[in-house]
Amino acid sequence: MDPVLILQLIAASVIGAILYTIIGIAPGTDETAVLAPVTLVLVLSAFEPIVVLAFFISAIVAKKLTDSIPVAIAGIPGGVMSAPMVEHAMILKKHGMPEISIRKMASGSVIGTIIAVPMSLLMANLIAPLSDEITQYASQIFFGGAIFLALMTKNRWIALLSIVPFAFLIQGLRMFYWETGIVPEDQTVFTSFFLGITIGPVILKLAELLNGRIRRSLPRYGKKDIVMRRTAKTKGFPNPFKILNRKEIGTTSLSSVLGVLTFFMSPVGMTIFLGETLTSRIKDPVKKAARAISSMDGLTNAAYLSGTLIPLIAIGLPLSPTAIGPAGPLFNAPPVFTEENNIHHLLSMSDFIVATLIGSVIAISITFYITIKYAQQICAFVFRFIPHEAMLGVFFGLVVMLAYMDAGIVNIVGVIVVAIVAGFLHRKGVNYGVQFMTLYAAPWLVSLFL
């Protein structure tokens, strides 16, 4: 391979790892919302597909390594995926061992990554022969996926009921754009609707603030109180296999393997289910918590990597919650990537291996080292100097820009409409997975009625 390209891969991975180490620590950063827009911009900016992939892999590994740090230190989840770990991390924190929990979590992540990368490549090869048949029925599969994910949620009837109307809203806007000539008939607005769904909950909240009665009735808070205990510095390069004991390594490996096998399921759901099941028989609360957090962290990493890599390598359609959410732009980012021409079609197997290895190895070596050594300092920096408003503002800005790029000023309004509806559905318990699947199935679903 071209040495210049290798250098680009390394540079992209280093940037991804550093950027998402910081974003991972910031509280409340949803994976889809922080990974998808940036990946999308990189794809549309015509970076080499292999470079984007290395960046993405490095970013998810780094983000998954670090989003559990604020859980351990302050009991605040750094992302949706680390929420199930809060309870266990609080037990360790109560026993005065937050730094042990960081080390165990980070080591769990490393094991999850080490297991997920080769296993995903293997699984992808097993599934690949079926790829032609799967792609033929893509729309039906997405529709089935929407129904499946809807049935898995708590509010299954609302989720089920929302699928067809939401598809009509999306397709209706597209037809309006075609009809008025804002968008040529052969172009389909996708990206900005995708982001509209992502940022929906925030837009709905902002829209509500315009209503004085709701604004006054919202619960008000002072400041978020975060207390951190100073800890001693660790010396030397940390070794994940020494930080975890043999039982923890065993459980973490098992849960990571299961995480890869269930790549098409919701990672949060699997984390809660497996994390609790695998540790339910341990009596000692501290041992139980340590086992739970290491295996949960291993599982989330494995689930994210396999959920991205398996559909990407084997099928080329985003057929997992991770692929359709955070990794969505790798599959579909018109005009650069489409369902017929995306990273799946553009990269060879060796490209996939090289990009994945460079991305994950760099993220692990940079982020794991930083995580173990400077977890406290980084947390302190982020909590003190990075306002939540700045983060929300930037994602809002990116969405507006990409909306404008897709179909001008009118589409900014269109995206706000999609976002408000999506935010409302989200609040009623219709999760991102269902909404994204609907977005993909919309053209076919609506054509059934016409």
Next chain:
Amino acid sequence: MEQRYDHKEKEENIEVWEDLVHIKDLVLAIIISTITTLGAYLIAPNDPPKPLIFGLIGAVVAFVICSLLINPKRSFRYVDEEGE
């Protein structure tokens, strides 16, 4: 950092996406980010992918400006003693 405008006298922050924000600051951040991001996209030479790269730079600039202007709604302190 003390001279930054501070809202801590009253309890007036609301929760958006798992963390606390002040409404005025949030509106300010959104306005700044939209102007710099969309603005950079619009002034860029019309030669893809330049507008997007300009936009991305605009977003980074907005992030830095907002981080300097707005105070995080978190009070943060260290404790030194061991045990609870």
